Amino acid sequence: MTSPRRSFLRRSAAALLAGATAGCLSDDTTATDGPGGAGTDTDAKTDATVTGTPSQTPTDTATATDSPTPTETATPSPDGLGNADYAEWLPAPAAFDRDGYRFTSIAPRDVLDRESDLGDGATEGLRGDPSVPGIDSYADAAAFHRIRPGVLVFEADLDRETVAEDLRGRGLTEVTTREGFAVFTGDRGAAALAESAIVLSLGASDPDAARSVVEAVVDAKAGAGPRYVDESDDCERLTAAIGSAHLVSGRTYAAEARLEGAVAGGIGIEVGETETRVKAPAVFPENEVDEAALAEWAADADVFYGQEPTTAVDGRVATAKASIPSAEVTTFGTGSFPGSSRTAPRTPQAIFGFEHDPTGDGVGILEITHEGGDSIARSELYIRGAGFASVEGVDQTAAGQWQGTASGDDEAVVAGDRVEVGVASGYEINVVWESADGGVSATLATNERPDA
Incomplete structure (x- = not known):
């Protein structure tokens, strides 16, 4: 034990x-x-x-x-x-x-x-x-x-x-x-x-x-x-x-x-x-x-x-x-x-869905959607991991704070909000919550795809 x-x-x-x-x-x-x-x-x-x-x-x-x-x-x-x-x-x-x-x-x-x-x-x-x-x-x-x-x-x-x-x-x-x-x-x-x-x-x-x-x-x-x-x-x-x-x-x-x-x-x-x-x-x-x-x-x-x-x-x-x-x-x-x-602080309970769309040349778009559960302040929600790529027109091409929609009160990310992330053919992307003071964090969801 x-x-x-x-x-x-x-x-x-x-x-x-x-x-x-x-x-x-x-x-x-x-x-x-x-x-x-x-x-x-x-x-x-x-x-x-x-x-x-x-x-x-x-x-x-x-x-x-x-x-x-x-x-x-x-x-x-x-x-x-x-x-x-x-x-x-x-x-x-x-x-x-x-x-x-x-x-x-x-x-x-x-x-x-x-x-x-x-x-x-x-x-x-x-x-x-x-x-x-x-x-x-x-x-x-x-x-x-x-x-x-x-x-x-x-x-x-x-x-x-x-x-x-x-x-x-x-x-x-x-x-x-x-x-x-x-x-x-x-x-x-x-x-x-x-x-x-x-x-x-x-x-x-x-x-x-x-x-x-x-x-x-x-x-x-x-x-x-x-x-x-x-x-x-x-x-x-x-x-x-x-x-x-x-x-x-x-x-x-x-x-x-x-x-x-x-x-x-x-x-x-x-x-x-x-x-x-x-x-x-x-x-x-x-x-x-x-x-x-x-x-x-x-x-x-x-x-x-x-x-x-x-x-x-x-x-x-x-x-x-x-x-x-x-x-x-x-x-x-x-x-x-x-x-x-x-x-x-209590870790938020939320469900995130992932949809990957290859765009050619070894890159693609990963759409991440808040599908239900607690609202989360944009300032406390991050996209992290490995395999980011420069893809034209997406919200996010590197790790950092959530750059997608935040339609809740005070820029909270709520059900229906989404972010498009540029990714390589192989990636591991995490949705991470971090408390306002940085003292506590938790990985809320993960999506990965081995390199083709």
């Missing part, structure tokens, strides 16, 4: 990379404490990250106490990781017209370097095809950053001209250069391309907004525009507490919105040869640190993989942490972090 802890680990993998331009993992995510927190909050979220900490075994872990503990000296973090500079990519929240947003970062190559130390299946999701120009699998990337809402960054060695041609094939046109990046825009989004990185905002309903956020990310990386850590002292303290880790996730939020007045939270996961360390910091207002509240949250937080965490306080930051034998880690999950909701 599968243990509850291993079941959680498998579920959490999908939540970690949910929102990439293609289905990075096929698992449905049903964890109640998804990354970024499930629930209705759309503007304020926190991150958690993992930094190097002294190794602990489960028998060494002490129960968190209500009184602050002395500040601990942290073991140096693995600053050589491919995603160590993730905070440099994060623009100030104003770029998204928000007060805060959730970010997630992973170092795929470095995780794969630890593959033999981890449990079976732990790195399976990193072998997936993100359907991104120039990136055949996540394993090709030194770093992958997901910046809410809807912006992806891949750091990898790219053939710039080949990728540019791919972007043009997706209907994007190069319009300018910015901080060493070529900026592309089109009806379905925007992208920025350099020799070793690509920034994407595809499937957006507003191309001008997509270009704006892509350029804000480029400016942040170049130091030419405000960064999250520049505009928010809470974010700066959070990322400092996180340090560098193989996987990080977090955000800031209003004090009244989350864990007993905390204003930021996050999580980090650092893989070691024998132990994987998880660290979840929460930032509080000055003189208002509530270590007891953090300890209460951490006592049953799924993100600690069933281990009992310890807590410590350093200035305005309280941190919970635990160590897990690396061989027991069968997938990676960011689970919940301090202040995230413990109640997952």
